[in-house]
Amino acid sequence: MNLLLKCSAAAAALLSLSLTSTAFGAETLEQLMKRRNLTQKDLMAAAKTYTPTGGRDEFLAFASGGQAGQMIVYGVPSMRIYKYISVFTPEPWQGFGFDEESKKVLAQGKVDGKDLTWGDTHHPAISETNGDYDGQYLFINDKANPRIGVINLHDFETTQIVVNPIMRSEHGGAFVTPNTEYVIETTQYPAPLDGKYAPLEEFNDKFRGAITYWKFNREKGKIEPENSFSIELPPYSQDLADAGKGPSDGWSFNNSFCTERYVGGIERGRPPFEAGCSANDTDLLHVINWKKAAELVKAGKATKINGHDVLSIKTAVEEGILFLIPESKSPHGVDVSPDGKYIIVGGKLDSAVSVFSFDKIMAAIKDKKFSSKDPYGIPIIDMKDALHVQVPLGLGPLHTQFDSKPCVAYTSLYVDSMVAKYDYCEGKVLDKISIHYNIGHLMTMEGDSVHPKGKYLVALNKLAIDRFNPVGPLHPQNHQLIDISGDKMELLYDMPVPLGEPHYVVAISQDKLKPSVRYPYGTDSRTEQKHPQSVRPGSERIDRSPGKVEVFGTLIRSHITPEIVEVEEGDEVIFHLTNAERAEDETHGFAINAHNINLSLEPGKTASARIVADRPGVYPYYCTEFCSALHLEMQGYLMVRPKGTKATAAS
Numbered sequence: 036m037n038l039l040l041k042c043s044a045a046a047a048a049l050l051s052l053s054l055t056s057t058a059f060g061a062e063t064l065e066q067l068m069k070r071r072n073l074t075q076k077d078l079m080a081a082a083k084t085y086t087p088t089g090g091r092d093e094f095l096a097f098a099s100g101g102q103a104g105q106m107i108v109y110g111v112p113s114m115r116i117y118k119y120i121s122v123f124t125p126e127p128w129q130g131f132g133f134d135e136e137s138k139k140v141l142a143q144g145k146v147d148g149k150d151l152t153w154g155d156t157h158h159p160a161i162s163e164t165n166g167d168y169d170g171q172y173l174f175i176n177d178k179a180n181p182r183i184g185v186i187n188l189h190d191f192e193t194t195q196i197v198v199n200p201i202m203r204s205e206h207g208g209a210f211v212t213p214n215t216e217y218v219i220e221t222t223q224y225p226a227p228l229d230g231k232y233a234p235l236e237e238f239n240d241k242f243r244g245a246i247t248y249w250k251f252n253r254e255k256g257k258i259e260p261e262n263s264f265s266i267e268l269p270p271y272s273q274d275l276a277d278a279g280k281g282p283s284d285g286w287s288f289n290n291s292f293c294t295e296r297y298v299g300g301i302e303r304g305r306p307p308f309e310a311g312c313s314a315n316d317t318d319l320l321h322v323i324n325w326k327k328a329a330e331l332v333k334a335g336k337a338t339k340i341n342g343h344d345v346l347s348i349k350t351a352v353e354e355g356i357l358f359l360i361p362e363s364k365s366p367h368g369v370d371v372s373p374d375g376k377y378i379i380v381g382g383k384l385d386s387a388v389s390v391f392s393f394d395k396i397m398a399a400i401k402d403k404k405f406s407s408k409d410p411y412g413i414p415i416i417d418m419k420d421a422l423h424v425q426v427p428l429g430l431g432p433l434h435t436q437f438d439s440k441p442c443v444a445y446t447s448l449y450v451d452s453m454v455a456k457y458d459y460c461e462g463k464v465l466d467k468i469s470i471h472y473n474i475g476h477l478m479t480m481e482g483d484s485v486h487p488k489g490k491y492l493v494a495l496n497k498l499a500i501d502r503f504n505p506v507g508p509l510h511p512q513n514h515q516l517i518d519i520s521g522d523k524m525e526l527l528y529d530m531p532v533p534l535g536e537p538h539y540v541v542a543i544s545q546d547k548l549k550p551s552v553r554y555p556y557g558t559d560s561r562t563e564q565k566h567p568q569s570v571r572p573g574s575e576r577i578d579r580s581p582g583k584v585e586v587f588g589t590l591i592r593s594h595i596t597p598e599i600v601e602v603e604e605g606d607e608v609i610f611h612l613t614n615a616e617r618a619e620d621e622t623h624g625f626a627i628n629a630h631n632i633n634l635s636l637e638p639g640k641t642a643s644a645r646i647v648a649d650r651p652g653v654y655p656y657y658c659t660e661f662c663s664a665l666h667l668e669m670q671g672y673l674m675v676r677p678k679g680t681k682a683t684a685a686s
């Protein structure tokens with residue numbers, strides 16, 4: 036079978052030869068094909084995705100997990116799921132939200148002082164160097180509670196959550212500038228930027244959109260809120276964004292819908308949002324010079340809102356950094372081509388994508404060739420002065436990704452349930468393929484970087500309907516792997532997505548990822564620093580002060596030290612545990628009965644569990660990872676003696 040993977044012509048020949056001669060188990064290949072009702076084409080597709088044991092995937096994909104508040108990591112072309120990365124939601128396997136270190140990360144994501152245990156993750160972005168994925172960091176936004184999560188790809192752990200100080204709803208994040216100077220986030224539904232109440236009658240004056248540029252410090256691996264800024268935008272529902280690259284580096288683009296500024300409310304005797312938001316013929320693409328905006332902020336031209344630097348619309352217009360271009364109604368994706376020369380916008384209610392030319396936009400700005408202004412004084416460039424070409428693709432174009440071949444793009448067609456392949460330089464459709472069903476985003480390998488890798492495309496379908504074994508009314512979504520290496524797109528594989536609704540996925544060549552297999556001894560994986568409470572085997576100890584017991588322990592095959600911890604009813608008990616293993620994949624877990632504790636201690640990691648021992652009793656603790664033949668013996672007891680009783684000799 037190995038030969039099959041190498042060359043399709045040779046594979047086809049081999050296949051016909053081997054039909055009768057190859058026996059696998061009790062049957063020949065021919066018998067097997069008959070029994071499972073498989074065609075030769077099916078076998079070819081299988082051979083293109085099948086990965087024998089121990090084999091590696093060529094690409095790793097990072098999918099947002101939608102309502103699950105997590106991310107999903109899977110391989111391409113095998114479509115095997117490797118891992119979830121918990122970001123905004125507790126996840127016990129990884130101890131996320133169960134150890135003190137990760138609780139601190141989750142606590143960074145408090146909104147209005149409230150702990151949130153979920154997020155609506157939409158768009159992951161991998162950090163870039165000169166516009167190419169560099170495999171160091173991953174960013175993901177939360178649409179419901181405007182936040183960005185930062186994941187370090189050396190251990191696939193979330194290390195930071197930042198809360199947007201001026202937004203109440205967002206969508207256009209996370210997108211990075213070509214050297215990850217900034218992580219972009221835009222609003223969705225407008226609201227007052229100061230977070231205060233304003234009546235709907237004051238919508239046009241008090242409600243606003245915004246775009247935030249979060250400053251990323253690569254050395255520290257952290258977003259720096261104090262060096263980040265926003266630009267105030269009109270109360271249009273802002274949607275997706277993308278950063279320019281190459282010639283358009285320094286600019287960003289975001290589209291918007293409901294530029295009617297319509298506020299529905301059947302309760303108020305008004306037609307619903309969707310009616311009022313469809314009155315105009317076009318919406319508005321926003322074109323922003325972020326490099327100049329950053330200089331203006333440095334020069335003190337911003338005002339503070341909730342302690343955060345915001346450039347007003349007025350300043351942005353005066354300084355010439357904000358422009359609008361009419362775009363197809365109800366747009367969705369806005370995607371900059373790998374060479375940075377074109378900006379492709381899909382309009383959900385349209386049948387064509389609009390390919391805007393960056394050169395033409397710049398020429399119009401230079402010549403001050405504006406057709407009008409919006410109600411906030413922002414200059415509008417006439418659509419025909421900015422347009423390169425419109426390509427009729429089919430109904431409901433949404434998102435666009437790029438091929439390794441120049442001028443070749445793929446756009447999802449939501450209404451038609453298809454992917455269209457086309458030449459965006461010439462404006463020519465090249466191929467179309469049906470998917471199942473109702474595609475949202477799509478992803479090609481490194482397909483939004485300056486060097487897309489081609490080869491595969493994944494269709495992120497919103498509906499699966501009849502594609503899988505029924506598992507109840509809530510269906511998994513269907514990610515369909517498509518071979519794009521030839522002229523015709525070929526469907527290879529359907530993967531049910533078991534966790535939430537991925538909106539977008541990014542895939543990176545596996546050789547760019549260098550994940551570690553162990554931590555430097557005694558690491559707090561969330562701060563990425565030496566954990567102050569880590570200890571070496573032999574120096575374990577228990578510190579006691581009135582009302583408080585602190586345990587400094589280790590885990591190594593096959594014991595937990597200490598094995599008995601005795602405390603008094605009412606004590607606060609904190610376990611600081613270090614996995615002393617150096618061997619690959621020797622993770623130990625740590626669970627205590629009845630206290631909602633589970634830690635994941637990978638080799639070298641230190642994590643802490645804090646409980647209040649408020650009920651006398653006997654509480655077994657144990658290792659939750661099957662780590663050796665004596666795994667079941669990795670156990671111990673937390674003894675909580677009644678208040679006022681004397682400590683036993685052993686404690």
Ligand code: K7E
Nearest residue numbers: 157367475476538539
């Ligand atoms: Cu689902 Cu990008 Cu949030 Cu489109 S978004 S489909």
Ligand code: RUQ
Nearest residue numbers: 659660661666667
């Ligand atoms: S025992 S290796 Cu936990 Cu049933 Cu299984």
Ligand code: CUA
Nearest residue numbers: 658660662666
């Ligand atoms: Cu350690 Cu099981």
